[in-house]
Amino acid sequence: MLSLISTEAFARAPLTVVLVIDQFRADWLTRRADIFVPKGDIKNPGGFAYLASKGAFYPYASHDLLSNMTGPGHANISTGALPYRHGIVLNTWFDRATEKEQYCVGDSASSLIGFEGEIKKGGMSPRNLEVTTIGDELKLASPESRVASIAIKDRAAILMGGHLSDATYWFEDGSCQWVTSRFYVPKGNTPAWMNAARPAQSLCNKEALASPLAITETFRFAKNVIAEMKLGQRGKEDLLFLSVSSHDYRGHKVGSNAPEMDEMVRAEDVEISQFLKFLAKKIPGGLKGVNLVLTADHGGPAAIDNGKSERFRMGGLDEKKAVEDVRAALEREFGKSRAKLLVGGDSFQFFFKSYDAEVFAAVRKYLSELDWVERVLVRIDGNLTQDIPADLGRYARQSLGSRSGDIIAVPKAYRFGQWGPKTIDHVTANSYDRLVPLLFVGPAFQAKTFFLTARVQDLAPTLAATLGILPPSASEGRILSEALH
Numbered sequence: 019m020l021s022l023i024s025t026e027a028f029a030r031a032p033l034t035v036v037l038v039i040d041q042f043r044a045d046w047l048t049r050r051a052d053i054f055v056p057k058g059d060i061k062n063p064g065g066f067a068y069l070a071s072k073g074a075f076y077p078y079a080s081h082d083l084l085s086n087m088t089g090p091g092h093a094n095i096s097t098g099a100l101p102y103r104h105g106i107v108l109n110t111w112f113d114r115a116t117e118k119e120q121y122c123v124g125d126s127a128s129s130l131i132g133f134e135g136e137i138k139k140g141g142m143s144p145r146n147l148e149v150t151t152i153g154d155e156l157k158l159a160s161p162e163s164r165v166a167s168i169a170i171k172d173r174a175a176i177l178m179g180g181h182l183s184d185a186t187y188w189f190e191d192g193s194c195q196w197v198t199s200r201f202y203v204p205k206g207n208t209p210a211w212m213n214a215a216r217p218a219q220s221l222c223n224k225e226a227l228a229s230p231l232a233i234t235e236t237f238r239f240a241k242n243v244i245a246e247m248k249l250g251q252r253g254k255e256d257l258l259f260l261s262v263s264s265h266d267y268r269g270h271k272v273g274s275n276a277p278e279m280d281e282m283v284r285a286e287d288v289e290i291s292q293f294l295k296f297l298a299k300k301i302p303g304g305l306k307g308v309n310l311v312l313t314a315d316h317g318g319p320a321a322i323d324n325g326k327s328e329r330f331r332m333g334g335l336d337e338k339k340a341v342e343d344v345r346a347a348l349e350r351e352f353g354k355s356r357a358k359l360l361v362g363g364d365s366f367q368f369f370f371k372s373y374d375a376e377v378f379a380a381v382r383k384y385l386s387e388l389d390w391v392e393r394v395l396v397r398i399d400g401n402l403t404q405d406i407p408a409d410l411g412r413y414a415r416q417s418l419g420s421r422s423g424d425i426i427a428v429p430k431a432y433r434f435g436q437w438g439p440k441t442i443d444h445v446t447a448n449s450y451d452r453l454v455p456l457l458f459v460g461p462a463f464q465a466k467t468f469f470l471t472a473r474v475q476d477l478a479p480t481l482a483a484t485l486g487i488l489p490p491s492a493s494e495g496r497i498l499s500e501a502l503h
């Protein structure tokens with residue numbers, strides 16, 4: 019049948035790249051085009067301006083989640099599914115059986131492996147990801163294809179690469195090196211070139227991870243992986259995921275609209291331009307052999323100093339204190355032992371050991387009366403007890419799974435979370451946290467801007483169509499057919 023389909027979408031590219039910039043909100047590409055390097059051309063490409071002018075561009079794609087953050091966002095990108103099925107409901111949730119925190123990619127059975135072997139017990143894996151990714155489907159359809167995934171953040175690399183990737187690497191700051199885990203390399207060995215691909219020593223402090231240096235080091239490592247794994251250079255279709263975590267580290271310190279973000283975006287722009295030039299030389303056919311997608315895992319709010327705006331109440335909320343306040347309210351009303359039903363809380367989701375009608379009613383009343391709370395969602399046995407209208411209801415239904423909290427406070431607009439006095443968090447379903455660019459560039463795609471509705475879960479099935487493979491197992495996305503040639 020394939021011969022009947024004469025579209026260029028099926029002239030398959032040897033390399034597909036999914037490039038994610040963590041916290042790269044929808045308006046970066048549209049609002050700050052003035053700071054980008056010139057767009058250039060296919061032989062001598064610029065960065066963002068090149069991609070935006072040559073691609074099928076959805077400036078306002080949505081993650082459609084109740085709680086937008088790195089883990090769920092990267093899982094949406096790779097699976098085309100939503101948290102109620104892919105299982106990555108938050109970065110961290112509470113396990114009701116053990117009453118312990120569970121990090122989304124934490125896995126005690128998968129030690130971290132660096133270039134000299136095991137470096138840390140109690141490691142990471144994609145075991146909590148319940149569905150297949152686009153990379154998994156490519157490996158199932160075409161075992162000789164190679165899938166690689168890279169990010170400074172472990173959860174970004176792991177949730178993009180999925181279960182069957184050939185190489186999933188992230189940065190481990192304790193030992194200052196790129197690592198993987200025993201999940202991917204059961205024998206505990208990494209390729210010899212990993213030793214030479216160690217990051218610059220100057221990356222080895224937390225400040226550096228929020229700087230342009232970390233952006234440069236991420237792209238440098240990605241080029242190493244492409245060269246060493248010969249991605250896109252073997253007559254097969256290969257897939258590379260790359261997520262730039264540093265943008266988010268800086269954003270959490272200064273807020274998404276701060277002038278200090280320009281330095282990061284300029285560095286990303288230059289690095290993308292150099293990366294495209296590298297691909298143009300390395301891949302047979304140059305950039306005509308590369309389909310590339312640019313998107314983000316979530317956005318982030320503008321930071322407003324607490325309490326300074328009297329016209330519209332904005333400002334941070336201490337996420338840890340919100341949990342302690344609920345606990346204190348329960349202790350006052352029911353005593354210490356019944357208050358222990360509250361196991362913990364994260365991102366304004368509160369987890370309870372079991373259902374107790376009086377306790378749940380009291381917490382709902384307590385939260386409803388707080389000035390920053392728009393509404394309170396209550397779940398009994400995992401089922402929402404209220405009928406939440408319109409889009410917010412859809413975000414809630416498709417975001418919440420068995421690992422989600424039982425009672426959830428939805429913050430009002432621009433009442434953002436904080437984990438310390440000078441941090442800004444993105445945990446809401448509001449536009450600033452939910453909207454990201456979605457931009458497809460390459461031989462399969464048109465050069466046109468679309469203001470049609472596009473969702474990030476459309477990315478994986480659209481790429482599946484260009485590769486002629488099945489979409490991931492729980493994908494609910496639409497093939498963005500208007501974007502294809």
Ligand SMILES: [Zn+2]
Pocket residue numbers: 041087088266270444
């Ligand atoms: Zn973040």
